[in-house]
Structures are given as structure tokens and as C-alpha cells.
Amino acid sequence: MEKLMKRLMVFVFVFTCFFIHIDLHAMEPIQVTASIMPQKYFVEKIAGRHVRVDVMCPPGAFPGMYEPRPAQMVSLSRSKVFFAVGVPYEKLWLGRFEKINPNLYICYTDRGIEKRIMKTSLGSKKVRRPVARDPHCWLSPPLVMIQARNILDALVRVDPSNKKAYYHGYRCFIDELVRLDLEVKDIFSDRGNRHMFMVFHPSWGYFADAYGLEQVPIEIEGKEPRAADLGRLIDYAKEHRVKEIFVQPQQSKVVASGIAEAIGARLVDLDPLSPDWERNIVYAAKKIRAALR
Numbered sequence: 001m002e003k004l005m006k007r008l009m010v011f012v013f014v015f016t017c018f019f020i021h022i023d024l025h026a027m028e029p030i031q032v033t034a035s036i037m038p039q040k041y042f043v044e045k046i047a048g049r050h051v052r053v054d055v056m057c058p059p060g061a062f063p064g065m066y067e068p069r070p071a072q073m074v075s076l077s078r079s080k081v082f083f084a085v086g087v088p089y090e091k092l093w094l095g096r097f098e099k100i101n102p103n104l105y106i107c108y109t110d111r112g113i114e115k116r117i118m119k120t121s122l123g124s125k126k127v128r129r130p131v132a133r134d135p136h137c138w139l140s141p142p143l144v145m146i147q148a149r150n151i152l153d154a155l156v157r158v159d160p161s162n163k164k165a166y167y168h169g170y171r172c173f174i175d176e177l178v179r180l181d182l183e184v185k186d187i188f189s190d191r192g193n194r195h196m197f198m199v200f201h202p203s204w205g206y207f208a209d210a211y212g213l214e215q216v217p218i219e220i221e222g223k224e225p226r227a228a229d230l231g232r233l234i235d236y237a238k239e240h241r242v243k244e245i246f247v248q249p250q251q252s253k254v255v256a257s258g259i260a261e262a263i264g265a266r267l268v269d270l271d272p273l274s275p276d277w278e279r280n281i282v283y284a285a286k287k288i289r290a291a292l293r
Contacts, residue, residue, distance in 0.1 A: 030159050032081040035090060036063055038138045039083045039109060041277040042148060045176070046169040047155055050162045054079065059275060062250040063087035064222065077101045080158040083151060086110045086135040107154035109147040113137050116205050118221045132221040139272055140206035141181040141281065148173055180278055184211060187285045194292035198237060198265075199246040200256040203272040204284070213288070218245070224255055237263040244291040246270045 029052045034040040040053045054075050057063045066089040068076075076082070077100050084090050084106055098104055115133035137143045152170040156163045188211050195213050197204075202217035216236070220229055237245075237259065247256050247267050260267050268287060274280035 030080045031075075031078050032083065032155075033076055033079040034083045035085050035087060036138070037273050037275040038277045039085060039147075039151075041275060042109075042138075042144065042173070043083060043151055043155075045173040046148060046151055046166055047162075048165065048169055050159065050165055051155070056082075057087070057089065057273075059273070060250060063089050063273070065089065068093060073100055076104070079104060081105045081107050081154050083107050083109050083154070085138060085147075086115070086133070088135070105154060105158055107150060109150045110135070110137050111150050112146050113143055116209070118202055118205075119217070134202065134205050136203045136272055137206050138277075139204060139281070139284075140210045141177050141184065142210050143206055145174060145177050148177070176278070180281060181210075183282060184285045187282075187289050188213070191289065191292055196240060196293045197246065197288050197291045198242045198244070199270075200253075201248055201251055201272075203248060204246070204270070204288070207281075207284070207288075211285075213292070218256060218259060230259070234259060234262050237265065240293045242291075242293055244268045244287075246287070246291070248272055 029050055031052050031054065032043060032047075033054045033056055034043055035055075036057050037055055037059060040055050043051060043053050054072070056068055056072060056076070057066045064087070076097055079101065080103075082094075082097055082104055084094060086108075094106060098106065115135070115137070118132040118134050138147065148170060152166055155166045159166075196216055197208075197213065198216045198218070200218045202215060202219060202222060205215050207213075208215040216233075218225060218233055220226070225233060242263060243265050245256055245260050245265050245267055247253050247269060249269055249271055250273065253267060256267055259265075268291070270284050270287060271280065
């Protein structure tokens with residue numbers, strides 16, 4: 001009888017350990033990789049503790065010409081999903097990511113979003129072929145709702161066991177985005193006829209579209225302006241009494257400083273890649289509202 005009890009206790013112990021191991025394994029977060037910092041914010045809002053999010057383009061880096069480090073490529077080999085958004089470096093690297101990790105699922109978070117065409121010159125509506133498309137769709141709260149759904153679908157695809165948690169996180173995030181959208185609309189509710197603001201890099205076009213504004217960029221298709229364009233920009237800025245030019249910390253301010261000096265304006269930092277996305281959107285709205293002409 002004593003031997004039978006010992007065997008039963010051993011069986012119960014092994015059986016319990018087995019299921020504890022399964023539960024602990026189920027609780028382990030899956031590893032995913034986001035292309036840029038704002039996407040990390042979106043993924044964590046939806047997935048919470050169920051994911052561990054690496055970021056390929058880290059704070060301070062410029063996604064227009066970023067080159068992943070070897071350690072990042074090693075980490076990527078363990079990721080379940082790469083969340084892409086259409087920034088320039090992805091065109092060169094997505095194929096390499098898939099070779100390093102054949103099981104990697106590429107989630108195009110911008111799927112379903114019609115990309116803006118960047119202006120070829122100040123005031124011009126003509127476009128050249130091939131046209132430059134604006135990737136900065138993560139700066140428009142209404143468009144982030146589309147991205148959130150794409151993120152949700154990817155998470156459910158690679159980790160169906162946490163589907164219920166992902167749907168809950170998604171619904172909560174959508175509620176937050178609706179409230180944020182209303183808050184930004186309220187910030188611009190008393191702008192009157194003022195609608196124009198000047199930026200160096202054309203990051204805020206989708207934001208401007210969402211709230212009835214006009215972004216006037218110094219860069220043309222994301223490149224420094226030619227001499228003729230520069231002259232027109234200076235004349236335009238003087239005519240409209242532009243007092244602020246928005247710049248981002250990842251880029252040189254040399255050209256923007258020269259224009260600011262020529263028109264008597266000051267440079268104001270707005271970071272389109274801030275990791276604290278929601279707070280940054282509200283901050284940007286208030287700064288842009290104060291600068292409208």
C-alpha cells in the first residue's frame with residue numbers, strides 16, 4: 001500500500017509539473033519586430049504582455065537610410081512577425097529579412113491606405129514618373145485605426161492562442177484613437193482661415209489631410225530643394241509671414257536654419273518617430289496650431 005501511494009504521489013507530481021510547464025510556456029511573450037518606434041507603441045497597445053517588441057530603426061536613427069546592425073539581424077531570426085510600414089530602408093532589406101528567417105511573417109501595416117504623392121515643387125500639382133509616395137501614415141490617428149487592424153490580424157495569425165486578448169487590446173486601442181482624434185479636432189476648432197504650416201521634411205502630410213491643413217515642405221520629394229525652389233520657398237514664407245519651421249531631430253538643420261534666418265523664423269522640433277506616440281500627436285497638434293498661417 002505504501003509503495004502504491006508513493007507511485008501515485010510521483011505520478012501526480014510529474015503530471016502537475018507537465019501542465020505547469022505548458023502554462024508557463026503559453027505565458028511566454030512571442031518575439032516580434034517593428035520597423036519604427038511608433039509601431040512598437042501600436043503593437044504593445046494591442047498585445048500587451050503577450051509580445052516582446054524589438055525595433056529595427058531605433059531612436060535617433062533616420063529610416064530613410066538606415067542599415068540594420070548585425071545584432072539586430074540575429075534577433076530578427078527569432079521574431080515571429082516583422083511589422084513594416086513602407087519607410088525607404090524596408091525596400092532594400094525586407095527580402096534579406098525573409099532569407100535570414102524563412103518563417104518570418106511580414107505584416108504590411110499600411111495595407112489598405114492610399115499613399116500620398118509628394119509634391120515635386122512648391123504649388124505644383126504635376127507629378128513625374130516614378131512618383132514619390134509619402135510613408136508617414138502613422139502620424140494620422142484615423143489611418144492608425146487601419147494599421148491597428150492589420151496588426152491585430154498578424155498577431156492572431158501567428159499566435160491564435162491569445163486571440164481573445166488581442167481582440168480586447170485592439171478594441172481598447174480603437175477607443176483611445178477615437179478620443180485622440182476628437183481631441184486633435186478640438187485643438188484646431190478655432191483656427192479660422194489659418195491652415196498652412198511649414199516643415200523641412202514632409203512628415204506631416206497625412207496629419208494635415210486629417211485635420212484640413214496644408215503642409216508646405218522645404219524638401220522636395222524628401223530631398224533638399226534646388227536653388228530655384230529655394231528662392232520660391234523663401235518668397236512664399238515671407239508673403240505668408242511664416243514664423244516657425246518644423247524640423248525633426250534625426251536630420252541636419254543646416255538648410256532649414258538658412259531659410260529661417262532669411263525669413264526671420266525660428267526652428268521648432270517635431271519628432272515623427274517619437275516612441276510616446278499619443279502624447280507626441282497632441283504636442284504636435286498644439287505646436288502646429290500655434291504656427292498656422
